[in-house]
Amino acid sequence: MGACLSSQIKAESPLHLGLNFHTNGKEGNGESSVSQSARTEEEILRSSNLKSFMFNDLKTATRNFRPDSVLGEGGFGCVFKGWIDEQTYTAAKPGTGLVIAVKRLNQDGLQGHKEWLTEIAYLGQLYHPHLVKLIGFCLEDEHRLLVYEFMPRGSLENHLFRRSSYYQPLSWLLRLKVMVGAAKGLAFLHSNKAKVIYRDFKTSNVLLDSKFEAKLSDFGLAKDGPSGGKSHVSTRVMGTYGYAAPEYLATGHLTTKSDVYSFGVVLLEMLSGRRVIDKNRPAGEQNLIEWGKPYLTSKRKIFHVMDSRIQGQYSLAGALKAAYLALKCLSTEPKSRPNMNEVVKALELLREHEETATEEAQLSARQNPGNTTGPKYRRRSANDISDSRMPISFRGPFASPSQT
Numbered sequence: 001m002g003a004c005l006s007s008q009i010k011a012e013s014p015l016h017l018g019l020n021f022h023t024n025g026k027e028g029n030g031e032s033s034v035s036q037s038a039r040t041e042e043e044i045l046r047s048s049n050l051k052s053f054m055f056n057d058l059k060t061a062t063r064n065f066r067p068d069s070v071l072g073e074g075g076f077g078c079v080f081k082g083w084i085d086e087q088t089y090t091a092a093k094p095g096t097g098l099v100i101a102v103k104r105l106n107q108d109g110l111q112g113h114k115e116w117l118t119e120i121a122y123l124g125q126l127y128h129p130h131l132v133k134l135i136g137f138c139l140e141d142e143h144r145l146l147v148y149e150f151m152p153r154g155s156l157e158n159h160l161f162r163r164s165s166y167y168q169p170l171s172w173l174l175r176l177k178v179m180v181g182a183a184k185g186l187a188f189l190h191s192n193k194a195k196v197i198y199r200d201f202k203t204s205n206v207l208l209d210s211k212f213e214a215k216l217s218d219f220g221l222a223k224d225g226p227s228g229g230k231s232h233v234s235t236r237v238m239g240t241y242g243y244a245a246p247e248y249l250a251t252g253h254l255t256t257k258s259d260v261y262s263f264g265v266v267l268l269e270m271l272s273g274r275r276v277i278d279k280n281r282p283a284g285e286q287n288l289i290e291w292g293k294p295y296l297t298s299k300r301k302i303f304h305v306m307d308s309r310i311q312g313q314y315s316l317a318g319a320l321k322a323a324y325l326a327l328k329c330l331s332t333e334p335k336s337r338p339n340m341n342e343v344v345k346a347l348e349l350l351r352e353h354e355e356t357a358t359e360e361a362q363l364s365a366r367q368n369p370g371n372t373t374g375p376k377y378r379r380r381s382a383n384d385i386s387d388s389r390m391p392i393s394f395r396g397p398f399a400s401p402s403q404t
């Protein structure tokens with residue numbers, strides 16, 4: 001746990017610059033069921049179904065924002081663990097009542113306030129099993145806070161990239177479960193019910209509950225999707241380096257396919273256990289996408305990309321399917337990317353396939369406990385690529401050319 005003393009904005013989020021709110025209430029597309037751009041600050045705060053907290057209550061709930069209550073820190077500020085009474089929502093004794101995560105804005109200036117308000121605007125209206133629940137907010141003098149349900153397993157980022165005894169490497173099946181959940185969250189945002197572009201899909205914004213169900217958090221950069229027959233929304237470029245789609249960076253034109261690109265980046269991070277940008281790696285390996293792409297379609301080379309910590313847990317067919325899906329999401333041409341409903345379907349099929357494969361491997365191991373030379377379903381290493389069960393193609397639009 002960090003002491004959370006710094007107020008610096010993380011180097012990876014320097015693009016957080018603007019927002020789509022208008023305080024005059026004149027703009028807006030009037031179509032989206034959660035259209036935010038036409039609402040004033042007062043309307044947003046009034047219409048949200050959220051609890052308005054007193055600062056002192058949150059101070060007590062987090063034990064005075066104690067450094068050892070810090071759950072993490074992002075560009076917005078620190079996130080603290082706290083406890084409130086389930087009925088009254090007043091501060092409760094630590095370890096009793098409802099566990100909450102309190103995000104405290106530590107930036108000065110308008111941008112932090114705008115992101116705080118955007119979060120309330122969207123999460124005050126959107127409900128889905130794969131979106132984190134915002135319980136309330138605090139607006140008092142200079143204080144800006146957000147109160148969320150506590151997500152006991154923290155962020156996907158910590159599970160993938162933190163090396164500590166607390167974070168055991170996520171298994172292959174859990175990684176697939178997390179990606180299915182996150183994909184469902186994005187698919188919901190893109191649906192006609194919500195019509196929202198998330199714009200900040202990355203591992204630190206995917207939070208995990210006790211059963212590793214994924215929930216998207218951080219709507220500070222979210223935008224209403226295009227309306228009136230338009231193909232895109234024009235914006236100032238914001239987001240996180242490495243995750244933003246190339247055409248969005250180049251033109252500022254935002255579409256749901258920008259989120260799909262970011263999803264592809266995270267999928268590749270999940271397969272490889274590598275960060276999209278990692279300056280600590282040798283030259284030539286620092287950009288995961290540039291480095292990884294040539295390996296992704298090859299039965300022989302895919303193992304170079306796969307995280308060694310999940311070696312032996314996946315089938316070659318499964319790894320290739322996941323890699324192929326990531327490549328489709330990362331297509332330079334947005335139209336070639338799948339939509340999120342297609343991504344959900346492809347991942348669900350893959351998960352089913354890998355679960356069955358794991359069960360079969362376990363059954364076979366139980367039936368032949370001493371047999372270490374017989375045929376195996378699982379691929380063990382790059383040197384072992386003769387899988388008689390290959391290929392199993394996706395139904396639908398993701399049948400890999402190498403597998404059909």
Ligand SMILES: Nc1ncnc2c1ncn2[C@@H]1O[C@H](COP(=O)(O)OP(=O)(O)OP(=O)(O)O)[C@@H](O)[C@H]1O
Pocket residue numbers: 010012013071072073074075076077078079101103132148149150151152154155157158204205207217218
């Ligand atoms: N509801 C929550 N429950 C448990 N932990 C949380 C919760 N919300 C955030 N955290 C933890 O706090 C960390 C910081 O979150 P925050 O959203 O402020 O920043 P970030 O996503 O890491 O970075 P950035 O500001 O660049 O988006 C998260 O990575 C996560 O570990």
Ligand SMILES: [Mg+2]
Pocket residue numbers: 074204205217218
């Ligand atoms: Mg976040």
